[in-house]
Amino acid sequence: MTKSKVLISGASVAGPALAYYLQRDRYDVTVVERAAVPRASGYAVDFRGAALDVLAEMGILAAIREHETAMHGTVLLDETGSEIGQLPAEAFAGELEVPKQVLTRILHEITSADVEYVFGDSISALTEHESGVTVEFERGLAREFDLVFGADGVYSKVRQLVFGPHDEMVCHLGLSGAGFTSDNYLGLDHSGLLQSAGNTAIYLFSAADRDRLTVSLSFATDSPELDRRDRDEQERAVRAAFAGNGWQTTHLLDAMTAADDFYFSSSCQVSLDRWSRGRVALIGDAGYCAAPTSGAGTSQALIGARTLARALADADGDYTTAFATYERELRPYVAENQSNGRAAAALFGGQGSTDGVDGQ
Structure with a gap:
């Protein structure tokens, strides 16, 4: 047949x-x-619910678990960088997270x-x-x-x-952002920080590689048009969106320009x-x-x-x-x-x- x-x-x-x-x-x-x-x-993906059953059915769940990031949780910060709350690990890492x-x-x-x-x-x-x-x-x-x-x-x-x-x-969710890694100068250990200020947000975490800090700089946008622009224009848009922000913003923007793994994308459905x-x-x-x-x-x-x-x-x-x-x-x-x-x-x-x- x-x-x-x-x-x-x-x-x-x-x-x-x-x-x-x-x-x-x-x-x-x-x-x-x-x-x-x-x-x-890509930096990390997570699995929830029946997805774990799929991994088990495919015979790879154990191999996947060997690389678990084992995140502890994420601290919520205000505009000054002061802690205002916490999110449990599963909020971002699901039931299992790996690179x-x-x-x-x-x-x-x-x-x-x-x-x-x-x-x-x-x-x-x-x-x-x-x-x-x-x-x-x-x-x-x-x-x-x-x-x-x-x-x-x-x-x-x-x-x-x-x-x-x-x-x-393709429907734009009003959000775009840059991602990259830098040295883990904040000393995060299987943990994250999330700061929201106006129409911007900074999410930082370190997991699989304790020497590296994964950075996400997101901000409100009207369309995903920036996805089709070159890196220089994307960086200028990020800098404009975060202009005047305090806390770690200046250091992170400089790290963005120096990063060799920079990427830019918009959240769409x-x-x-x-x-x-x-x-x-x-x-x-x-x-x-x-x-x-x-x-x-x-x-x-x-x-x-x-x-x-x-x-x-x-x-x-x-x-x-x-x-x-x-x-x-x-x-x-x-x-x-x-x-x-x-x-x-x-x-x-x-x-x-x-x-x-x-x-x-």
């Missing part, structure tokens, strides 16, 4: 997790990833023997026909697949090609009426990003992968029935996470709400 051939776009978390389940269920799986090698970016590169490395390791990975390439066109999908690539030759899955993040190329422009589905169209379906942030402020992105990716794979298995390959089951079962969970993400955005200087986003 010929195996169904599936293509997954994206090799971060949702993509390899789905690949694991589909190859186990005897699909012929290919994963295409724009990056030249498995991604080693993101640990998760992506392990997911790649457990799938690479049975899954074809194509790095350094990306989908450029998708044409569905009666018996499958013709996929064109930026570099490689066109190929035929039975099903295509977009696991390629908030600005998913698969979603753009099949569902429409980003601005119709993805809202679609449906997560599939024909033989193409979306998973993880590509279909239903709840924003980093939800603390649920990684858990959604893992639970979504298992839910989708189970739906396909139960439907015996009837993708139309499977995709409908996948959406019906997962939407309530996603809606709750998106609501939490909007509410938490205000804590970091954002608006805390957007028009037209309801998880539906």
Whole structure:
């Protein structure tokens, strides 16, 4: 019997997790990833609730736990840097937290023997026909697949090609920010500090590497337009937003300019009426990003992968029935996470709400 051939776009978390389940269920799986090698970016990801069951089912929970950050909690500060409260570790670290590169490395390791990975390439066109999908690539030759899955993040190329422009589905939460690491000059030990002042917030923590301090400088914005600007313009925007702030701000802004791991992103959610169209379906942030402020992105990716794979298995390959089951079962969970993400955005200087986003 010929195996169904599936293509997954994206090799971060949702993509390899789905690949694991589909190859186990005897699909012929290919994963295409724009990056030249498995991604080693990102500072920490956390797992909550049923996501831990997914890790256990995949046989990697013990290996993941070996790298736990073991955060103790976060101290809340006022504008002067004086303590005004505390948040428990699970507020940011969930039930289990590890450096993101640990998760992506392990997911790649457990799938690479049975899954074809194509790095350094990306989908450029998708044409569905009666018996499958013709996929064109930026570099490689066109190929035929039975099903295509977009696991390629908030600005998913698969979603753009099949569902429409980003601005119709990506909703800004009124929050943008810079992230980087510096020397741990404050001596934090598996702990964090969070200071909110007006429409800005500073979040600092040290965990896996006690010599390094992870820094997040977030502030209110009207759109995610800065994501598309160069670093110099992004830094100028950060400095303008934090001008006049006291406490550690001057030192942190100087550390930002010196950092070699600077990144900038905006908190957004993805809202679609449906997560599939024909033989193409979306998973993880590509279909239903709840924003980093939800603390649920990684858990959604893992639970979504298992839910989708189970739906396909139960439907015996009837993708139309499977995709409908996948959406019906997962939407309530996603809606709750998106609501939490909007509410938490205000804590970091954002608006805390957007028009037209309801998880539906």
